[in-house]
Amino acid sequence: MEILGTKELMEQVRDKGLCVSCGACVEICPYHKSYKGKIALVFDCDMTPCQCYAYCPQTETDRDLLSRTMFGTMDKGEALGQYRSIIAAKAGSKIKSNRFQNGGTVSALFTHALDSGLIDAAVLTGQNDDLPEPMLIENACDVASCATTKYMATPTLAAVHKAIRDGRKNLGVAGTACQVKALATIKANPLGKAEQENSIGLSLGLFCTWSLDTRKFSAFLAGETGGEKIVSMDVPPPPAETFKIKTENEEREFPLKEIRKMIPRGCACCPDMTAEWADVSVGAYEGKPGWNTLIIRSEKGEQWVEEAIADDYLVRDEFPRSRLEHLTLGADNKRKKAEEFLTKEKK
Amino acid sequence: MSGLISGKKGSRRLLMGNEAIARGALEAGVKVAAGYPGTPSSEIVENLAKVAEAGNLYVEWSTNEKIAMEVAAAASFARLRSICVVKQNGINVASDFLLHLAGSGTRGGMLVIPCDDPGALSSINEGDTRHFARLLEIPLVEPGDFQEAKDMTKWALELSEELQCVIMMRSVTRLSHASGNVTLGDLPVTDVKAEFRHEGFPLDPNEGIITSAPVAFRHSQQQEKLKKATAAFESSPFNTYTGPEKPEVLIVTSSACNLYSREAINILKAEERVGILKLGTTWPLPEKLIENRLQKCDSILVVEEVIPFMEENLKILAQELEPKIGRKIFYGKRDGSIPSVDEMNPDLVIAPLAKLLGIEYQAMSEEYATNAMQKSFFAAPVRDLTFCPGCPHRASFWSINNVLKLDNNRGFVCGDIGCYTMATLPTGFSTLKTLHSMGSGTGVASGFGKLTQFGMNQSVVTVCGDSTFFHSVIPALVNAVHHKSDITLVVLDNSGTAMTGFQSHPGLEVDASGGDAVKLDIESICISMGAVVKKCNPFDFEKTQQLLFELLEIKEGVKVLILEQICALSPEKKAKKNFEMSVDESRCKGESCGCNRLCTRIFRCPGLVWHEESGISRIDEAICAGCGVCSAICPVGAISRKEVAYE
Numbered sequence: 003m004e005i006l007g008t009k010e011l012m013e014q015v016r017d018k019g020l021c022v023s024c025g026a027c028v029e030i031c032p033y034h035k036s037y038k039g040k041i042a043l044v045f046d047c048d049m050t051p052c053q054c055y056a057y058c059p060q061t062e063t064d065r066d067l068l069s070r071t072m073f074g075t076m077d078k079g080e081a082l083g084q085y086r087s088i089i090a091a092k093a094g095s096k097i098k099s100n101r102f103q104n105g106g107t108v109s110a111l112f113t114h115a116l117d118s119g120l121i122d123a124a125v126l127t128g129q130n131d132d133l134p135e136p137m138l139i140e141n142a143c144d145v146a147s148c149a150t151t152k153y154m155a156t157p158t159l160a161a162v163h164k165a166i167r168d169g170r171k172n173l174g175v176a177g178t179a180c181q182v183k184a185l186a187t188i189k190a191n192p193l194g195k196a197e198q199e200n201s202i203g204l205s206l207g208l209f210c211t212w213s214l215d216t217r218k219f220s221a222f223l224a225g226e227t228g229g230e231k232i233v234s235m236d237v238p239p240p241p242a243e244t245f246k247i248k249t250e251n252e253e254r255e256f257p258l259k260e261i262r263k264m265i266p267r268g269c270a271c272c273p274d275m276t277a278e279w280a281d282v283s284v285g286a287y288e289g290k291p292g293w294n295t296l297i298i299r300s301e302k303g304e305q306w307v308e309e310a311i312a313d314d315y316l317v318r319d320e321f322p323r324s325r326l327e328h329l330t331l332g333a334d335n336k337r338k339k340a341e342e343f344l345t346k347e348k349k
Numbered sequence: 350m351s352g353l354i355s356g357k358k359g360s361r362r363l364l365m366g367n368e369a370i371a372r373g374a375l376e377a378g379v380k381v382a383a384g385y386p387g388t389p390s391s392e393i394v395e396n397l398a399k400v401a402e403a404g405n406l407y408v409e410w411s412t413n414e415k416i417a418m419e420v421a422a423a424a425s426f427a428r429l430r431s432i433c434v435v436k437q438n439g440i441n442v443a444s445d446f447l448l449h450l451a452g453s454g455t456r457g458g459m460l461v462i463p464c465d466d467p468g469a470l471s472s473i474n475e476g477d478t479r480h481f482a483r484l485l486e487i488p489l490v491e492p493g494d495f496q497e498a499k500d501m502t503k504w505a506l507e508l509s510e511e512l513q514c515v516i517m518m519r520s521v522t523r524l525s526h527a528s529g530n531v532t533l534g535d536l537p538v539t540d541v542k543a544e545f546r547h548e549g550f551p552l553d554p555n556e557g558i559i560t561s562a563p564v565a566f567r568h569s570q571q572q573e574k575l576k577k578a579t580a581a582f583e584s585s586p587f588n589t590y591t592g593p594e595k596p597e598v599l600i601v602t603s604s605a606c607n608l609y610s611r612e613a614i615n616i617l618k619a620e621e622r623v624g625i626l627k628l629g630t631t632w633p634l635p636e637k638l639i640e641n642r643l644q645k646c647d648s649i650l651v652v653e654e655v656i657p658f659m660e661e662n663l664k665i666l667a668q669e670l671e672p673k674i675g676r677k678i679f680y681g682k683r684d685g686s687i688p689s690v691d692e693m694n695p696d697l698v699i700a701p702l703a704k705l706l707g708i709e710y711q712a713m714s715e716e717y718a719t720n721a722m723q724k725s726f727f728a729a730p731v732r733d734l735t736f737c738p739g740c741p742h743r744a745s746f747w748s749i750n751n752v753l754k755l756d757n758n759r760g761f762v763c764g765d766i767g768c769y770t771m772a773t774l775p776t777g778f779s780t781l782k783t784l785h786s787m788g789s790g791t792g793v794a795s796g797f798g799k800l801t802q803f804g805m806n807q808s809v810v811t812v813c814g815d816s817t818f819f820h821s822v823i824p825a826l827v828n829a830v831h832h833k834s835d836i837t838l839v840v841l842d843n844s845g846t847a848m849t850g851f852q853s854h855p856g857l858e859v860d861a862s863g864g865d866a867v868k869l870d871i872e873s874i875c876i877s878m879g880a881v882v883k884k885c886n887p888f889d890f891e892k893t894q895q896l897l898f899e900l901l902e903i904k905e906g907v908k909v910l911i912l913e914q915i916c917a918l919s920p921e922k923k924a925k926k927n928f929e930m931s932v933d934e935s936r937c938k939g940e941s942c943g944c945n946r947l948c949t950r951i952f953r954c955p956g957l958v959w960h961e962e963s964g965i966s967r968i969d970e971a972i973c974a975g976c977g978v979c980s981a982i983c984p985v986g987a988i989s990r991k992e993v994a995y996e
Contacts, residue, residue: 031943032984037755044754045778045951052942193942 003064005192007050008033012043015060015268018347022268023216024177025136025157026184027054029164036157038133039216053195057159057187059180060268064192068183068279071190072300081333082297083278086304088326090287090319091296097315099146103234105294107284107316108176109149111206111306114315116142120306121174121203125161127152132220132229136161138170150234151208154216155266159184162202172203178210179274186279204306207277209285209295211336218264223247226254239288271347273340275333282307288328295321295329354400356533364531366498366524367392370462372531373502374432375404377458378539381424382408383417385820386849387436388471389525390464394434395852398861404536410852410861413787413820414439418446418461425459425515426559427543430506437465437476438786442821444481450515451485452561452571454554458510460502461487464520467654468692471522473770473784475690477655478519482632483662486571488516488578489632490587493607495529501587501629503534508581513554514574519631521654523605523692579633587629588638596624598705599646601663603628606652606693613698617708634662643667644674648705651681654693680705735776738956739917739974742769742777745812745841745887747952747982750778752897753808760808760901762839763797765790767814768848769841776953781812788813788821791838795825798834808901809836816846816854818871830878830907837900837908838880840871841887843916851920872911880907887912890981917974926975928990930956930968936987937965944984952982 015021023041027034033047034054055061065077073084082088092105097113099106115121116139126148128137134152138161139145158177162185165173175185185205191198223232230249237245237258245261247254277283281303287293296318298304310316353372356362364372371393374382384394398408407424411417414435424431435443440463447461463478482489490505492498501518509516549556552566561567582588591611592599600623602610607627614623626642628634643649649667651660660681667677680686686701687693696712703710713721736743746769753760764772764781765788772781783793794811813822818840829836846852853859853866860866875882881903883896893912900908915922938944949959949966956973957966966988977990 031945032947032982033945035751035755037757040755040757042754042757044751045947047945049940049942049945 003062003067005051005056006061007052007055008043008047010050011052011055011058011061015058016041016043019266020060020268020271022060022180022213022266022272023155023157024059024181024184025160025163026057026059026181026187028157028160029167030054030057036160039155039157039220041157051193053193056192057184059183059187060271063183067190067192068186072186072279072281081330081337082276083274083283083299085297085299086301087298088321088329089296089298089307090290090293090321091284091307092293092317094311094314094317096313099149101146101149103149103151103236104286105292106149107294107296108206108208109145110315111282111284111310112139112145112174112176113142114310114313115174115204115306116140116145117315118309118313120309122172123165123170124174124176125158125165126176127156127158132224133216138165151236153214153235154219155213156216162188166197166201171200173201174204174206175202176206176208177277178208178213179272179277179279180268182207182277182280183274204302205280207280207283209276209283210272211275212262212265212269214261214264215266222264226256239286270343271340273337275336276329287325289325293319295325353396354403354536358533358535361530361532363528364495364499365392365526365528366492366495366520367464367526368396369495369498369531370502370520370525371396372533373499374506375400375536376499376534377503377506378430378537378541379432379506380406380429380539380541380543381421381431382406382434383411383420383431384434385411385414385417385439385442386816386846386852387439387464388849389466389520389522390434390436390439390462391849391852392525393432393462393464394861395850398863401862408861410846410854412855414442415446418443418450421459422446422450422455422515424543425455425457427545428457429541429543430458430510432460432462432502432506434462434464436472437463437478438472438474439463440478440481441476441786444485447481447487447515448485449561451487452564452567453559454513454567454570454574455509455515456513456555458506458508459515460505460509461515461517462520463517464522464525465655466522468522470692473766475655477658478517479631479658480656482517483658486575487514488512488575488582488630489519490516490630491519491604491628492524493587493604493627493629495524495527495531497587497629498524499531499534504585504587508578512574512577514571514578516578519604521605523608575633579635582630582633582635583637585630585635588635589627589629590624590642591627592624593621595645597622597646598648598650598702599624599626599642600650600652600698600702601626601628601642601659602652603631603659604654606654606698609693609695609698610652612695613702616695616699617703617706617710619702619706619708622706623702628659631659632662634659634666636666639663639666640670640674643670643677647675647677649677649679650686650701650705651679652687652693652698653681656689657682733776734771734774735953735955736768736771737917737974738954738972739976739978740768741843741887741912741914741916742772742841743952743954744890744914744976744978745769745839745893745912746772746777746780748887748890748893748897749810749812749839750780752894752901753780753810756808756898756901758807760810763790763794763809763811765813765817767817767841769812769814772812778951787817788825791822791825791829791836794836794838795829795832795834798829798836799832801835810839811836812839812841814847815840815842815844815856815871816852819855819869823874826875826878826880826907830880833906835905837897837910839897840909840911842871842911842913843919844913844921845916845919847916847918851916875909875911878907880909882909882911884911884913887914888976888978890978917976925995926973926993928975928977928980929993930973930975930977930979930988930990932966932968933987933989934963934965936985938985938987939964939966948979948983948988952979954979
């Protein structure tokens, strides 16, 4: 796979409206910058090959390279990606906070990774005013401030690059499918950049069916809540077809089809529901409130989860075959929709 | 010019055309001169301002050209001699007043002096002001060399006073800015008293009221004056003929084209075959003089710049005279012999003339021409039009570009005339997307800002300089505020009319002659209009961009950001560097991914140079202005600045 430059990145991705604002091209050069959930090219760049093109999750993917990097094997092309095991999980007794999206598995794993020194620092998504913002977390006690799903595109990778530029190594990062794919590419280091060596320690993928355009959705939230602080947002399992927003004073429901209008085009071509290029992936456990589905993919990921369980950061339960079929079906559906979109796009 | 006022009668001096005009004004006893700076006209007022005190003149840089015209007219109404000097587009600005002045008539001699810029060497138009003379029905004269530039000024002022009508004397870049020998005349000792008489019979031209109404009466008076002017033009010393009595080809020309025509004839050694009728009075045409010349030649080549003004007027005359003088064949713009855009030169006269004379002429061999073209294309270094080292505009547009790109809704900037015009080019990151006359950026933006009802949601930004703000932005800003137009005006305040040479303007404490003046504060003016106003130093990128983001967030009404930083070339700066700049060569990323020469490829301050062999950027100490700005753009912090301590 040929690595091209900014010009091609613009032609193939951004000009087509396929950018998902993951931040993979930001903070590595002075040309791509992120502002309020959108990424812009501020000046033209004529170089090739470029890191921006190489790391972008929306350019052509070298699946074998990523597979070798993450799992030491060739790509197998399965709907749920490669994995060692799938379990049900939730935060264990070591975790004091209770403000979680589901079972608190993400917070628990990062709290453990920082406490145990598995990673040197974490990049997670927090909140700044009304917009989500990636944050560099050095202390386990700050992990909780980044809990709950934001449903908006966040340039998490920009914060990763900035941390790397500041000399950080062995970072732990939580991100959606597009973001962990970019992380896996950085880890593969296709352009042989010295600063990228050992920069990524652990990656945790978040299940994602879609994300929302940050500017549109934050404007929607501001309009609907009148600036009231949002406590949580959630998409209840089907067939609810609603989007729940909980503020400090009330809980409101919106038809999901209204919310879906704010999905960026770039999400439509994403085939990956369970974030296959991560060390571990976490999502909701439909039908078991308060629990997460946890897919353990790499050897490193397996070690991470086992230590977290052993040290009471995490509690595990069985993940029955029926749930696996259900999950695979969901992942397959997303992949098919993406293929349909891409076929239409080519026409 | 030193000695503009001390030069003795009869002495010869090398004078720039504009200096010659200034001296001519002094020799005519001009008391008031007003203008608005604009290349190639500025040196006339500038030179008169220098001698204002010694010569007991009143000289001002007016707020705009229309006001300059009104100020000069007032002097004429008070029976003083006056001149108003502008560049070509200044006549457009002043034309409304001029139309009425042409109708009302004048008293003391008054000249309007536009300096045109054929070829647009210092303009973004090559407007031809000669048409205004015909449109406004006022006499038009054009000096053909440097001596004439001086002598004609005096002659035309006297004629204006006699006719009681304003006269246009047009110069062009190659006359205003070139130099030639001029024999000086006497400087009169005058002791005139300014007095406006208005108590007489209302229609009395000397004692009544001054107005263009009743229109039919005044208009017919005006046309009578034109007839008198034409009569005077018949014997004008500025209409000359050189050549054989019956030439094969008659060149009719004027202004700088007189010099090109003379050179062309000389190069072709055609002195015995071609005659030059050089006209100093170009509208209305002196009919008898022309008849006399046309009678003796059937092939007429009209050599003039830009549009076929003389050619058309000559053709009308020739048509009327045909029964008497027979049919003439004209060569010029209409048949493509002479181009009707860009400035002329001797070669452009030689081409059609050689053809008419059947002379084989090639200025240079084809081989030489090809060689010269290749050499200049491949060997000459690329030197774009660019902002100077340390120019605050580069910093301002850096921020404006960044903010608009990040704002990411295809925002754009409407601009107008000033050094910042160059922001249409890479030196200003190609940020300007509309560019017209002075003040029009804000007017155009005011219109864009009202298009939301038709679905437009792009950010609308406009820029203007400090002098332009006073010149013509204020009314546009009033319009935008009044109509709640959603725009952001960025005032690029560099404390002077910098592009034309730091002439004074209403935002400064000095006037044209260096005397005390009342300074008007742009910030207070904008606040009093009801705009949201912020102000900062454009060299502070972070603050500038933060303020601009904040202002763009405000969705209704006018926002103003004043970016205040003195021009890098300002005499006040005395070329002092605030910072010593240096590049840490070990850190410079050069052409690699992560930088790709941001400083020398995009920021492109001439003070930064790319060192090809070592693949790093360096500071050119000789031209670096020491503004310190580039240290903030380097992505790896390789450019550092050290404050310079002055005693």
